[in-house]
Amino acid sequence: MLHRFLLICFVWFGSGHCDDVSECFDGWVAYEGSCYLFGHDAVPFAEAKHFCEQHHQSYLVNIGSADENNFLKAYLRGLKHKVWWMGLSDHEKEGEWKWVNTDTVAEFTDWDPSQPDPSEEDCGVFWLAFDFRWGDVPCTSNFTPVCEMGTQINTDIIG
Numbered sequence: 001m002l003h004r005f006l007l008i009c010f011v012w013f014g015s016g017h018c019d020d021v022s023e024c025f026d027g028w029v030a031y032e033g034s035c036y037l038f039g040h041d042a043v044p045f046a047e048a049k050h051f052c053e054q055h056h057q058s059y060l061v062n063i064g065s066a067d068e069n070n071f072l073k074a075y076l077r078g079l080k081h082k083v084w085w086m087g088l089s090d091h092e093k094e095g096e097w098k099w100v101n102t103d104t105v106a107e108f109t110d111w112d113p114s115q116p117d118p119s120e121e122d123c124g125v126f127w128l129a130f131d132f133r134w135g136d137v138p139c140t141s142n143f144t145p146v147c148e149m150g151t152q153i154n155t156d157i158i159g
């Protein structure tokens with residue numbers, strides 16, 4: 001689908017006039033070199049991770065900066081679900097919050113002041129109750145996933 005759309009764009013307008021072509025697959029939202037997919041069904045953390053993998057081998061969102069976090073929070077305010085999974089977990093070591101796609105400790109964080117609270121809550125979410133600042137919840141809770149992947153436009157054009 002992306003291939004065909006780009007081809008039509010080049011044929012009709014020339015490559016210099018295609019700036020507004022989405023760099024993401026249909027249904028995904030582009031921001032600063034990434035594409036995001038906002039799920040519809042509430043599922044446990046492990047299933048949410050699997051959902052992303054099944055959609056273009058993406059991953060539960062890894063938030064690398066305040067800019068990316070602000071974009072996501074603003075977007076989520078326009079959606080109906082109240083709580084969303086991100087790819088953050090401390091299930092390996094209590095209190096050591098890692099991004100699951102890279103297995104690296106989170107540098108930027110945006111916890112609500114009340115979170116994370118000491119408990120068996122090893123998975124991270126965006127939470128409407130905190131204006132989508134972050135909270136930790138049991139990984140077995142059912143919430144909707146936010147998936148992320150890199151933009152594909154360059155690799156698709158080149159090959």
Ligand SMILES: [Ca+2]
Nearest residue numbers: 062063064148
């Ligand atoms: Ca990211």
Ligand SMILES: [Ca+2]
Nearest residue numbers: 117121136137
């Ligand atoms: Ca919590």
